[in-house]
Amino acid sequence: MRYRNQALELPLDVFNALQMFDLGSSRLAVIRQLHSRGSKATASLEAVNEVMASCGSESWGEEHVGNALVFMLLSQYGQSYSLETFLRAVKSHYSDRAINWSLVFRVFDRESLRITPGQFNKLYSALLSIASDDTSLDVQKLWGGDWKNRQTQISFLTAYLSSRIDPSQIPNFRASFPQDLFENAPDAVRMQAELAVKSPIRSVDAIKAVFDLALFSQASWNSPESAPLIKIVLSQDLPVFLLSALAVPQPWTAIQQSLVLRTLAFFILRQEEGYQLALYGVWKQDRQWLAEQLFTMFTQDPTSTAAIYENAVEYGWLEYLLSFANGLALDLASLAHRKGDFDLEAWVRSAAQKGQMDMGSLLSKFLRIKAEDELQAHRPEQAAPQMVSLAVKTVYTLLTMLEEYVGDRENLTPVQRICVQTYPRLINYGEGFDDIIDANGEKINTIPKAIDEKMQELFGRMYHEELSLREMLELMRRY
Structure with missing residues (x-):
């Protein structure tokens, strides 16, 4: 009552105490025996059999087994019980008969049940000890699948991620990406991958649950019970989160898409550790998806072209990204031309032949936007360009090509005017001073x-x- 009156969240030990009252109903004889006998009840297989025999044959039923496991986890003296011994006795009793583990797990799906990482680890270890001999026991259902009680599943999922369990040891583990994904990766990436394959978030069931429970909507994102889960996801193994996200079926909700894109942006800008693993892995998994996200990132922040280019060169993406005919590809081609001897004319002609766009309109808009931004950057109110600047030689090349695609002088002249106004050195370009002009404009065009x-x-x-x-x-x- 005190917590309700003061609108306070119940502490975990209070939650557990309330659950104990629920488990103490008169029909749960097994729990009363476990409580009265204490640690002796699970000291050996014989001791467990004696407890169950004293409660009648129905005590071996899956619901009773599940309730007994919950009691031993939540009990004040929970550390003294051996869940492994209890489960071995249950398995021995069933012999060749199949245990319906879904009925056992259903007991965990109870309103307001909360579990700590330590309690979860104890339950998981006990179940894992017999899972290798029982293919019907899927321990991944401890955090995944469809639960009736959202907050309870969040508690189990959060405890699982916090426990730092190595899921690669789980029989029939459903991984979000294969272990050999990094087989041919550079040494630095392979070293990171050795840890990544052991990350709890590599579980398909876990990443799907994160998307469904905490990232489905703004309301689920903002809910108090989601906060610890989101904190864990964002504070540890962020590269693995990104790689695992690609295993979640699309389309995604707006907030799911936004978070994944922001995560990718962190790695593109190299603001998070493990960017090598993330960028190498995403490219290997789905290069088309990566290209789409990079285009979205570019449209939201045109200055990102420089970082995208740097990673594209390092990880071998550039040729693929330049196979598209869009604004990002044109910006990357222009930057490649600025930095080296990239054949910009050949790229423009190739892109135009694909017939996906009006190249004249694309070049006109591109040059006008770049020039206007450069002009603004020369004024006090804008300290720096809002996009990657063009080199004079690149502007010269694009203007020359623009004449091939824009036949109307009325449309061509305004673009030429603003480019000459923004890049005055264009006047002398192609007159034998190109090297000097390139050197003078290497860092700034003013x-x-x-x-x-x-x-x-x-x-x-x-x-x-x-x-x-x-x-x-x-x-x-x-x-």
Whole structure:
């Protein structure tokens, strides 16, 4: 009553005490015997058989067995009971008959039942000890599957993830990704993979339960009981979470998609340890999915192109990403051209031949957006570009190609004007000074203030139709 009146969450030991009252009903003779005999009740197989015999043959039923396990876990003296001995006695009693373990597990699915990592580990170890000899016993149902009581399943799932159990030892383990995924990986990745394959979140049942229980909606994300589960997922084995997420059937809900994308972004930006494992593994699992997420990441944050490019080069993604004809691919191709001798002209022609888009419109929009952002970056109110800057040589190449795809001068001239205004060194590009221009614009495209002011005066006269574009270009060559 005190906790209810003060709107406080019940401590785990109080929850367990309430569960004990539930288990103490008069029909549960096995529990009374376990309580009265204490640790002696499970000291040996004979002791267990004696307890069960004193309660009648029905005491061997699956529901009674489940209740006995819950009692021994929640009891104040729970550490003194041997769950392994109790279960061996049960298994011996059934002999060749099958135990319906789903009925045993159903007892755990009770309202308000909470379990600690230590209690869970004890139950898991006891069940695992006989699972290798009983294919019908699926210990993965201790945290996965469909439960009636959401909070109870969250408690079991959280306890499982907290216990740091190595699930690879489970018979018929359902893994979210195969152990040989990293077989040909670099040494550093293989070393990380040795730990990753032993992570509890590698369980398909666990990752599906996380998605269903804590990540299904904003309400489930915000619920108090989800907080410990989410904290564990995000604080340990985050690379394995990302790799395991790909085993969850799609489509995902908005919050599921958002969290997975944010997790990938952390690794692309190398803000989390284990990024090598995550990025290598995601590429090996589903490169098309990775490309789609990178495109989404780029549309949300155009500055991410630099990090995407760095990882694409290191992990061998670049050729695949450049096989697409979209904004990210064009930005990556432009960055590759800036950094080396990438054949940008060949890429543009190849992308145009795929017929998926109007290349003239794509190049026009791309150059205009880049130039406008670069201009804004030269002003005090915007400290830095909001996207990856273009090199003068790249702008020159794209402008040259733009003439092939835009026949209308009215559409072409405005793009040329803003590019010349933003990248004044274009005026002298292709005139024998390319190496000098490239060196001067390696880090920044701005020019000295005095020259910039004169350029702005010329642009003002051009926009007021005092000068033609050709006349303005001739005057600009003098500076």
